[in-house]
Amino acid sequence: MHFQDLQAQLLRRRWFLRDCGLGMATLAARSLMADEQRPGTPRTDPLAPRAPHHAPKAKRVIYIFQAGAPSHLELFDYKPELAKRNGQLPPAELLKGYRAAFINPNSALLGPKFAFAKHGQCGMELSEVLPHTARIADEICLVRTMQTEAVNHAPAQIMMNSGSQQFGRPSFGSWTLYGLGSESADLPGYVVLTSAKGTSGGASNYGCGFLPTTYGGIPFRSTGDPVLYLSNPPGIDSETQQQSLDTLRTLNELALKSVRDPEIASRIQSYEMAYRLQTSAPELMDLGQESQASLDRYGIKNPKEANFARNCLLARRLIERGVRFVQLFHEAWDQHGNLAGGVRQNAMDTDQASAALILDLKERGLLKDTIVIWGGEFGRTPMVQGGNDGRDHHNRSFSLWLAGGGIKGGHTHGTTDELGFNVATDPVHVHDLHATLLHLLGFDHTRLTYRFQGRDYRLTDIHGRLVDGILA
Numbered sequence: 081m082h083f084q085d086l087q088a089q090l091l092r093r094r095w096f097l098r099d100c101g102l103g104m105a106t107l108a109a110r111s112l113m114a115d116e117q118r119p120g121t122p123r124t125d126p127l128a129p130r131a132p133h134h135a136p137k138a139k140r141v142i143y144i145f146q147a148g149a150p151s152h153l154e155l156f157d158y159k160p161e162l163a164k165r166n167g168q169l170p171p172a173e174l175l176k177g178y179r180a181a182f183i184n185p186n187s188a189l190l191g192p193k194f195a196f197a198k199h200g201q202c203g204m205e206l207s208e209v210l211p212h213t214a215r216i217a218d219e220i221c222l223v224r225t226m227q228t229e230a231v232n233h234a235p236a237q238i239m240m241n242s243g244s245q246q247f248g249r250p251s252f253g254s255w256t257l258y259g260l261g262s263e264s265a266d267l268p269g270y271v272v273l274t275s276a277k278g279t280s281g282g283a284s285n286y287g288c289g290f291l292p293t294t295y296g297g298i299p300f301r302s303t304g305d306p307v308l309y310l311s312n313p314p315g316i317d318s319e320t321q322q323q324s325l326d327t328l329r330t331l332n333e334l335a336l337k338s339v340r341d342p343e344i345a346s347r348i349q350s351y352e353m354a355y356r357l358q359t360s361a362p363e364l365m366d367l368g369q370e371s372q373a374s375l376d377r378y379g380i381k382n383p384k385e386a387n388f389a390r391n392c393l394l395a396r397r398l399i400e401r402g403v404r405f406v407q408l409f410h411e412a413w414d415q416h417g418n419l420a421g422g423v424r425q426n427a428m429d430t431d432q433a434s435a436a437l438i439l440d441l442k443e444r445g446l447l448k449d450t451i452v453i454w455g456g457e458f459g460r461t462p463m464v465q466g467g468n469d470g471r472d473h474h475n476r477s478f479s480l481w482l483a484g485g486g487i488k489g490g491h492t493h494g495t496t497d498e499l500g501f502n503v504a505t506d507p508v509h510v511h512d513l514h515a516t517l518l519h520l521l522g523f524d525h526t527r528l529t530y531r532f533q534g535r536d537y538r539l540t541d542i543h544g545r546l547v548d549g550i551l552a
Contacts, residue, residue, distance in 0.1 A: 132522025138485025148413030156479035158196035166191035190464035202490030212435035225494030236457035237281035250289035264402030266360035302386030455480025515544030
């Protein structure tokens with residue numbers, strides 16, 4: 081083939097892909113642009129509110145991710161038989177096919193470190209280190225039979241947040257924002273707040289994966305500007321900035337019209353959001369507007385000090401302002417050693433504020449259509465690690481709790497065996513949890529999809545079933 085003929089063929093191909101609108105980017109962009117728009121919203125706004133598949137029970141989510149894997153045996157799932165058999169070897173049949181992350185599975189059994197008691201009208205059994213959670217027992221649904229395939233922190237955290245152990249999949253928060261859009265004009269639709277240390281899974285826990293970048297979680301910092309580079313540099317006043325943004329928007333809209341790349345729509349939205357954030361973010365982060373009674377309820381001694389309690393209060397303020405999805409990360413629960421001391425300290429750091437958030441939301445009429453999730457990536461082994469002072473990773477059964485929009489309050493779902501090792505009744509896989517949460521938000525999880533590299537992807541992959549037992 082002559083060079084001129086090859087060049088002509090390439091030009092024809094480029095013309096076909098660009099102008100006939102058959103490229104994948106074009107299809108994705110048209111899909112985004114065709115969604116239901118808020119009156120007066122520009123066609124370039126990928127965060128405009130959209131209608132779900134059916135009437136939702138919940139409109140927004142607060143996900144309190146207790147990374148590091150809280151021990152269900154010290155917090156939520158009391159096992160008297162485990163206490164009786166403390167120091168004994170586990171039954172051989174129990175360990176068939178079992179793989180722990182670090183320990184020899186034949187390690188001795190370790191009894192629970194804390195006493196349990198029943199609370200609320202429902203009689204929910206909870207650990208003594210959770211006195212504040214005990215006060216909201218009738219508001220929460222305790223799921224004791226969670227399961228996952230992952231046995232180490234990073235893949236398990238990514239699995240819990242994106243439905244896959246692989247990097248690069250959209251997070252639950254991103255799927256929610258993609259499906260519903262945002263009701264906030266001045267704040268991101270998906271905000272991330274971190275206390276303790278960063279998570280093992282990193283940004284993949286709140287990333288957008290192959291979805292357009294506008295659907296990713298936006299981390300808010302605890303000191304300085306809430307978002308990096310939010311303040312104008314010296315010499316740039318608001319008028320100059322607005323003129324620059326107007327020019328950028330015009331150029332980006334021309335590019336969007338020409339190539340129809342959805343990332344250009346994301347770029348337009350991000351520039352405009354950054355401009356509005358200069359006013360809205362500082363106002364949001366200023367807890368001076370909160371009453372002393374409110375600060376005391378959450379256990380906040382210094383409103384400017386960054387910690388878990390402050391993030392819980394910020395979560396309530398964020399959803400009041402229309403933010404669709406707020407995620408709190410607190411990685412401190414990896415008790416391979418110092419089990420009793422570590423769990424007790426972590427409970428002291430998180431128990432009061434978690435319960436305060438539920439009560440605050442309920443009093444403000446927000447709990448009825450807000451889902452709150454509290455839990456980590458897996459549980460801890462009934463066997464000991466580190467002499468007599470720790471537990472290894474355990475993925476066969478673990479606990480979390482939920483509250484709010486469409487969740488059955490005062491309910492304990494499922495049971496584990498007498499040692500807290502395997503699920504005995506009503507297992508709930510991570511995919512099942514995701515399917516159920518999407519259902520409460522108004523989606524059939526099999527229909528909330530995004531086409532990428534020739535395949536329709538979804539949060540639940542090819543799995544997931546509705547867990548009717550936790551629905552109100």
